[in-house]
Amino acid sequence: MSKFMSERFSKLIAYVPGEQPRDFSYIKLNTNESPYPPAPAVFEALNAGEIANLRLYSDPECGELKRTLADYLGVGSENTFVGNGSDEILSFAFMAFCDKNIPVSYPDISYGFYSVYADLYGIEKNEIPLREDFSIAPEDYFDLGTTIFIANPNAPTGLCLSAGEIEDIVKANPDNVVVIDEAYVDFGGESCVQLTKKYDNLLVIQTYSKSRSFAGGRLGFAVGCKPLIGDLEKLRYSTNPFNVDRLALAAGVAAINNQSYYDNNIFKIIHNREYTTSELRELGFEVLDSKANFLFASTAKLSGAELYAGLRERGILVRYFNRPRIDRFVRITIGTREQMDALISAVKEMLNNA
Numbered sequence: 001m002s003k004f005m006s007e008r009f010s011k012l013i014a015y016v017p018g019e020q021p022r023d024f025s026y027i028k029l030n031t032n033e034s035p036y037p038p039a040p041a042v043f044e045a046l047n048a049g050e051i052a053n054l055r056l057y058s059d060p061e062c063g064e065l066k067r068t069l070a071d072y073l074g075v076g077s078e079n080t081f082v083g084n085g086s087d088e089i090l091s092f093a094f095m096a097f098c099d100k101n102i103p104v105s106y107p108d109i110s111y112g113f114y115s116v117y118a119d120l121y122g123i124e125k126n127e128i129p130l131r132e133d134f135s136i137a138p139e140d141y142f143d144l145g146t147t148i149f150i151a152n153p154n155a156p157t158g159l160c161l162s163a164g165e166i167e168d169i170v171k172a173n174p175d176n177v178v179v180i181d182e183a184y185v186d187f188g189g190e191s192c193v194q195l196t197k198k199y200d201n202l203l204v205i206q207t208y209s210k211s212r213s214f215a216g217g218r219l220g221f222a223v224g225c226k227p228l229i230g231d232l233e234k235l236r237y238s239t240n241p242f243n244v245d246r247l248a249l250a251a252g253v254a255a256i257n258n259q260s261y262y263d264n265n266i267f268k269i270i271h272n273r274e275y276t277t278s279e280l281r282e283l284g285f286e287v288l289d290s291k292a293n294f295l296f297a298s299t300a301k302l303s304g305a306e307l308y309a310g311l312r313e314r315g316i317l318v319r320y321f322n323r324p325r326i327d328r329f330v331r332i333t334i335g336t337r338e339q340m341d342a343l344i345s346a347v348k349e350m351l352n353n354a
């Protein structure tokens with residue numbers, strides 16, 4: 001750290017993303033990307049004409065993308081917000097709806113960025129322990145008097161709450177914003193997007209990164225009542241009105257218009273998830289019931305660190321979290337059937353040597 005770094009950030013610990021090796025030699029099951037390319041319509045949209053247009057700024061209102069998303073979701077354009085990945089939208093939501101007088105609550109085991117944003121913005125953290133079985137107890141989130149962030153399905157567990165349970169939380173906190181991070185909802189969760197019409201304190205955030213094969217394109221969106229969206233827009237226009245670039249805007253529209261392509265990929269990923277779950281359970285693994293595009297799995301025979309290292313030696317990257325309660329687990333992204341078979345073979349080999 002230089003001597004010039006602001007005192008405010010001297011103790012900040014930055015988010016650590018999963019490894020992104022520069023070569024393609026690994027089977028990459030560590031950052032929940034899709035194993036499939038974007039839809040054919042996205043390839044067509046990112047054409048020479050669009051590249052030539054890069055000399056011009058992008059549409060700061062993101063009008064066409066907002067209208068496309070609004071039609072697709074059955075909400076108004078004024079109820080939608082788009083950002084440079086959902087991480088950016090989460091950042092705006094922390095900035096907008098928390099401060100030194102409004103703390104934030106979220107599960108103690110969840111998406112790592114929540115605590116980083118709280119620290120970045122000087123927000124008091126109320127980390128609520130998951131139950132022993134790693135599920136979220138909805139009643140722990142009633143009448144908190146804080147802003148609430150919940151990933152549903154949760155990461156890295158893959159477990160989810162029903163829309164009814166989320167609605168109970170939203171109803172029980174009428175004076176605070178409840179943010180539902182639906183990064184993985186397309187893989188079998190229940191979306192709360194429609195509930196945003198009924199509650200003025202609910203913000204739902206989704207992303208193109210996982211189910212729409214666009215992690216490297218950086219595009220996310222949020223849905224909420226008009227005033228909540230207005231608050232986010234104020235911060236976006238005060239930060240970077242061109243946060244979503246031309247290529248992402250064009251790809252974002254094309255992707256929604258080619259949704260059946262993604263639905264087919266989601267179907268395959270869910271099938272591979274169920275297949276891998278039963279194979280690993282057959283090998284004696286504990287595997288949580290995932291509704292996401294990853295599994296959270298452990299075995300009594302090897303620690304999480306050993307699983308991670310052994311798989312890496314065999315050319316397979318997974319995610320390991322060196323934290324109490326979850327250090328025996330690894331998080332495995334669901335890839336193609338071939339990739340999952342390679343994972344299962346590697347695991348069998350390691351168990352035989354253990």
Ligand SMILES: *Cc1c(COP(=O)(O)O)cnc(C)c1O
Pocket residue numbers: 032084085086087088111151155181183206207208209215218219220
């Ligand atoms: C991947 C992920 C995100 C971030 O997605 P981007 O749109 O790529 O920024 C947000 N929340 C959760 C829970 C995630 O797993």
